[in-house]
Structures are given as C-alpha cells and as structure tokens.
Amino acid sequence: MESEEGEIMYSLAKQMISEKEVRRKITILEQLLSTAQMTTKDLAQQLGVSQRTVFHDLQTLRYELPEDWQLEAQGNQGVSLTASRPVALYEVWEFYMEQSLAMVVLKGLLFKRELSVVSFLMDNGVSYETLKRQVQKMNQELTDFQLTIRLTRSQLSWVGEESSLRVFYHRLLTPFTHQHFFFEDYQVHESNYRDFLASLKRQNKQAKTEEIFGICWFFINTIRIKAGCSIENLHYEEDDLAFSYQESIQTLYQKEGVLLKGDEAFFAYFCFLESWSYLLSPDVSQLLQKNYGHLFQRGKAYLNTLVEGVLLADDQELLEDLVLFQVKYYESKSLTDKFLGEYAEVLHVCQEKFPSLYQDVARSLATGELEGITEVSNHAVSNLVLLIQTAKARLNLQPLRVFLIFQGEPAWKQFLIQELQDLAGKRVKLIEINATEVPTDVKKTDIILSNLPLEKTLASVVSLSMVPTDRELWEFRKLIQKRYL
Structure with missing residues (x-):
C-alpha cells in the first residue's frame, strides 16, 4: 500500500x-x-x-x-x-510541512543565498536558541551530503558545493514536485519540461526519461540560478556526441527566463542525461550504436572477464546499458559519482545481496576493463552490479526451484499449481513431483511445498493445507524474498 x-x-x-x-x-x-x-x-x-x-x-x-x-x-x-x-x-x-521549522528553513534557503535571522525569527515566532538547536539537528542529517547550514546572529546560509546542495534538494523534493509548499513562491512550469520532451521526439532525438525525476531537476536548477547560486569548476567533455541535446535544453530554460552558460549549461544537460532510463528508447539505442561502436566492443570484452560474463556478452540490452553507463562516466566522473551517491541505500543492497559479483566488478574495473573507467566509486560499482544482475535475471540463468508435493482433487491441484506459480513470479520454477521423487541434488536454496509429511531434507519445507492459509502463503513468500528483494 x-x-x-x-x-x-x-x-x-x-x-x-x-x-x-x-x-x-x-x-x-x-x-x-x-x-x-x-x-x-x-x-x-x-x-x-x-x-x-x-x-x-x-x-x-x-x-x-x-x-x-x-x-x-x-x-x-x-x-x-x-x-x-x-x-x-x-x-x-x-x-x-509548515509546522516543521526544519522545512521552513530549507524552503527559505532554496530561494535565497542567505536568510536574515532577525526577519526569520520574527516571521516564524521562534527564539534564536530554538533555531540554533534546530540547525544543529539538521546538520547531523546533512553530513552524508557534505553540507552544513551556517547560523550566526545575523544570517542563515549554506556551506558546501552548490552541486552537492542541488543533489540534496533533488533527493528531498522529488516526492513533492507537484506540491505547493516548496514551490508556491515561484511557479516553475512543468508543462515546459513536457513540451521539451515532446519536441525531442519530433526532432528524432527522443530519450526515455524518468519524467518527475527530470522535472524536479528543472525546478531546482531554475530556482537556484535565479537566486544567484551558480555551479562552478566542473570538469566535462563538450565534444561528446550526446551533447547535441544541449541546444534543446537551453531553449527549455529560456522559457523560464534563464540563460544557460558554461558550467550551468553542462550541469543542466547532465541532469537530463541522468534521468535517462536504462531501458533505452529506439532513438537513443541507434545513437549509441552509430557513434560508440568501440564502447560496445569494450563492453563485450569486459563481460567476458566476469564470472559467467561470457553468458551475457551477447545480451544487446545489457551492452547498451554498459555503453550508456560509460557515456555518463565519460561526460563527468565527479558528477556521476555524486549523482549516484544521492541514493546511498542502494549501495548497501548491492554489497549485501551480491557480494561476489560486487567484488568481481570492482576488480575488473580497477584493471581498466571498461573504456576510460578505472578509479570508480563504490556507487558506480553498485550501479554496474545492478545492470548485470538485472540481465542475469532477465535471461533466467538460475531460477529458484520450488517442488510441489500435493495430493488432492485433480482439478483443484491444477488450479493451485497455477496460483502458486503466479504468486511466486517468473524467476521461480515450480516443479510438480511425487513424495518419492524428491531429487538427490536438492539444495538449501530449494523450497518444497507439501501437504504430506516428508523425511528430513536440505530444502526449506512449507506444509500446506488443502486450501493454503494466509500464514502458509506468507511463509512461502518470505522464503522467496530471501533470494529476491
């Protein structure tokens, strides 16, 4: 829910x-x-x-x-x-939101370089000591973003890189993109972003994007630029072919009264690039295949260096994903790492759920197996782990085996098999057997569903009633979740 x-x-x-x-x-x-x-x-x-x-x-x-x-x-x-x-x-x-002093502070600092403390205290009816305690608590939560809020008797302001600040606001505000509290004082027109995407389609430069993800970047960049808070000292490659989207992006921001130049122009373009889904549109797929043939070759060779990689080397979707990843990393290593770090919890999932693949990918990247990518962050490694693991699941190389031992009315049994398979999902292989046919190679990862008593086995066993109860079905799903999310 x-x-x-x-x-x-x-x-x-x-x-x-x-x-x-x-x-x-x-x-x-x-x-x-x-x-x-x-x-x-x-x-x-x-x-x-x-x-x-x-x-x-x-x-x-x-x-x-x-x-x-x-x-x-x-x-x-x-x-x-x-x-x-x-x-x-x-x-x-x-x-x-309006009842939270922290949210009121964050909203104020989104639109201005600094806030007058005297005016802020009067407008919100709080004491300086109350504000001081609040800022101290907020700064504890801002550590992961390498940011701090500086409070003096006269002003409130941010300390940290502007790019890090925008990453923080993006993570905070993506769920609130359609709400009024943060954006009521300045109405950025999300319709302009949708028109921008539509115009790309008409120009045959379409890209599948996370729409709200991209709109939120559009909002934040527009607001911060108008507040006079600029991005500086980025390292990037302007001659890359994917940079051809830049002209359309500049037109988009001009509709909000913003003239993109230099680092700001690249940052806005990179925000759009970061919103691209790894399930590529045909236009982007053709763009990559036409202009990055050498990256496809390196990607294929790279997969062969991984354990089981040779089985994935001909997977066109995975190769395209690897090329897009390389393009993002080539455009700006520092921004790629910073943007990926926006979702730090994903890193922990990859490290805990796929430890051997994670180590394998990290070793391969450290030896320069992908074009121009050597010193990578843990977040970049986790990103590649997810792309490779998704491809492995798509090819269904190692389906989870579930054996069903069930005695009952035949029509009911056939119906039950169908329901259990649908409940388990496509990466689970449901196998109907008799009680005497439990395979000798049964593993700890296997599951047996049975309405008959069984001898001790390595597999996990879930006892079923004639009509499985909620508790029994939940036990089955819980065992599946140990293998999958």
Whole structure:
C-alpha cells in the first residue's frame, strides 16, 4: 500500500524533521491511509511510544485536520481516517510541512543565498536558541551530503558545493514536485519540461526519461540560478556526441527566463542525461550504436572477464546499458559519482545481496576493463552490479526451484499449481513431483511445498493445507524474498 512506498519516498524528509510530535502525526496518518483501521496499541508499537502519547496525538489531530478529513473511533476495533474524497499521502505532508521549522528553513534557503535571522525569527515566532538547536539537528542529517547550514546572529546560509546542495534538494523534493509548499513562491512550469520532451521526439532525438525525476531537476536548477547560486569548476567533455541535446535544453530554460552558460549549461544537460532510463528508447539505442561502436566492443570484452560474463556478452540490452553507463562516466566522473551517491541505500543492497559479483566488478574495473573507467566509486560499482544482475535475471540463468508435493482433487491441484506459480513470479520454477521423487541434488536454496509429511531434507519445507492459509502463503513468500528483494 501507499505507506510502504511513502517510507521510501519521504525518508529524507522524515530525517530532516526533528520535531518528534510532527513526525508522529505524519506517521499516524500514513498508517491510517494504508490500513482501514488500527488500534491505539498497534499505533503505539509502530511509533515506539506509549498508548497515552498516541491518544494525545489523536486528540490534537482531530482539531488540526482539514474539514473533510475525520478521525473516527470504532470502539475496540480501533481508529480510522475518513474523508469526503480520497486522500493522497502527499496531502498529509503538505499539511504538516509548515509546522516543521526544519522545512521552513530549507524552503527559505532554496530561494535565497542567505536568510536574515532577525526577519526569520520574527516571521516564524521562534527564539534564536530554538533555531540554533534546530540547525544543529539538521546538520547531523546533512553530513552524508557534505553540507552544513551556517547560523550566526545575523544570517542563515549554506556551506558546501552548490552541486552537492542541488543533489540534496533533488533527493528531498522529488516526492513533492507537484506540491505547493516548496514551490508556491515561484511557479516553475512543468508543462515546459513536457513540451521539451515532446519536441525531442519530433526532432528524432527522443530519450526515455524518468519524467518527475527530470522535472524536479528543472525546478531546482531554475530556482537556484535565479537566486544567484551558480555551479562552478566542473570538469566535462563538450565534444561528446550526446551533447547535441544541449541546444534543446537551453531553449527549455529560456522559457523560464534563464540563460544557460558554461558550467550551468553542462550541469543542466547532465541532469537530463541522468534521468535517462536504462531501458533505452529506439532513438537513443541507434545513437549509441552509430557513434560508440568501440564502447560496445569494450563492453563485450569486459563481460567476458566476469564470472559467467561470457553468458551475457551477447545480451544487446545489457551492452547498451554498459555503453550508456560509460557515456555518463565519460561526460563527468565527479558528477556521476555524486549523482549516484544521492541514493546511498542502494549501495548497501548491492554489497549485501551480491557480494561476489560486487567484488568481481570492482576488480575488473580497477584493471581498466571498461573504456576510460578505472578509479570508480563504490556507487558506480553498485550501479554496474545492478545492470548485470538485472540481465542475469532477465535471461533466467538460475531460477529458484520450488517442488510441489500435493495430493488432492485433480482439478483443484491444477488450479493451485497455477496460483502458486503466479504468486511466486517468473524467476521461480515450480516443479510438480511425487513424495518419492524428491531429487538427490536438492539444495538449501530449494523450497518444497507439501501437504504430506516428508523425511528430513536440505530444502526449506512449507506444509500446506488443502486450501493454503494466509500464514502458509506468507511463509512461502518470505522464503522467496530471501533470494529476491
């Protein structure tokens, strides 16, 4: 449901909000949006607080919510959130952002180089000491972005590279691109970005992009340039053929009254390049194959250096992915690493889930197996690991084996096999066998589903009822998730 997605989308925003009460209220509403009703005991467990605290928060929420939102108590059944129309998660965030001093600070510093502390304190009705405590908490969360907020008696300002600052704002604001709180003071026209993408298609320079991802970059770059906060000292290659998109990008920003020059022009182009999906459009595929034949050759040779790589060397989609990765890295190593670092949690997934492939890729890159790429960051290694692992899964080289031992009415059994296969997904191979046919080469990674008692085996066994229960199906899915995300 939406709350799980929200945990991912809004995780940085939650980190930045240090007001515990505001965070709790947002979390309560998130939970009630995804679940028809919840008891105060369940909410307290989710929040890690007492039921008394939850009661207090619910009472406060009743007075704060918009008129068409209502919290209703259902006796012992719990609490539910009702509204005269469907409520979206972003509306919850928009409603509470203004109550967070951290968000008010971040919004102010998005539009200006510096903020007057005296004016800020008067406008927001807080003391200097309160603001000081808030900034100290915010700076703890900003460490990973190599940024700091400097507070003096007279002004608030950012300390750090402008490119790092924009990466931070992009991660923070992508979920809020359509909301008013951060962008109400300056209306950037996202329709201009969509027109820009459409014009590329008409010019036969189409590229599949993450649209909201790119629109958010467009917003942030436009706002920061108009605030007089410029990107400087970038190292990049202007003569690359993919740079042909630059003229269209400059036209896009001109519609917002921004004249792109020098480093700003390249940064805006690189933001667009970073939004390209690795599932390439036919136009981009043709562009790469026409102009980067040597990179395809190096990519193919590189795959042969990897364990099992020879099995992937003829995978055209993977080769195109590798070429696009090389083009991004060639354009600007420093920006590639910085942009990939925006999603640090992905690195941890790659290191923990694919340790041998991760080490294999790191070793190969260190010896210069890909064109012009030697000193790579861990984030770049993880990016390649994901591309290679995706290709391996696409080719279905090692499907997870699940053996079904089931005695029952034949028509029901056939229906059950189909349902279990659909539940398991395409990378699971469901094999029907008899109790006497358990293979001798069964492995720890294998799973056996059975409604008959079995002798001890290396495989994980899930006992099924004639009609599998929710608990049994969840046990099956949990075993699959050990192998996959």
